[in-house]
Amino acid sequence: MADPHPFAPRFEHAFTISIDLSKPYWVEPSVRGETRAAIYAASGTVEGPRLNGRVIPMSGGDFPLQRPDGVIDFDARYLLEASDGAIIYLENRGYRWARGEKVGAAMRRNEAADFSDYYMRVTPKFDAPAGPHEWLSRHVFVGVAEKLPGANRIHYFVVV
Template identity: 70%
Template structure:
């Protein structure tokens, strides 16, 4: 007879994750539309500059090639819509489009808005990117699903991307 350990077996289709790379982005001062025609707050924040690096790829964020256009919902959840270009060290251009959410309990959102540091466990900030890349050494980016765990730092974002296996 099998003994019940109280722990469920992992689902046979549960995804595994592999670290792909981290993007560090310096952001411009936001432009705000308050309230927007959608009845909430919209912003435009440009990717001023940055870098990315992982085990298989590294390069730079092409300065001012795009940014994030978040919608702040009435409940305080920030709905991200980021689009900008990366350039791998070998010169390959990579288009990144990412959607996601940031929210927090307590005063963490207000502290982030004031560009004060917050601990990673004080907020939820996750993104789901898609990449458009030419055929070649980095085309694996356009063949996988990724999940990003974002880290909010004053006047910047650091996003750690993981390949879903």
């Protein structure tokens, strides 16, 4: 086996955000021929070795675009409140797609699916205040997400 590339990134788990979602509102079909939704962040928690707190209820949400090829293109923005009271803005962009039509149909019905049956990844950016949380605004992150009925759970890894 070849040695890893000397510039291969390393990842460290920073925290996990569990988000309870509102009911979706659909623009279906949009004038572009695709389906757009609005799904609001109803509540949630932030737990991990580098950040703890909560999702500020109804501070934003996801406005995903369902493409004709079955890929969901995420555009989510909402606020976090760290356990020390600091307010942090989060912007997530990413993709979700099912490995097979049966899984895709179940997910569209908001049913549980095994994590190995779909791809759901995000690339977040944070706007954090100066002080103990400014590290969020200085690093690149990758989020690996789980789709749960009525919720998402996203595990964030900082690239070190």
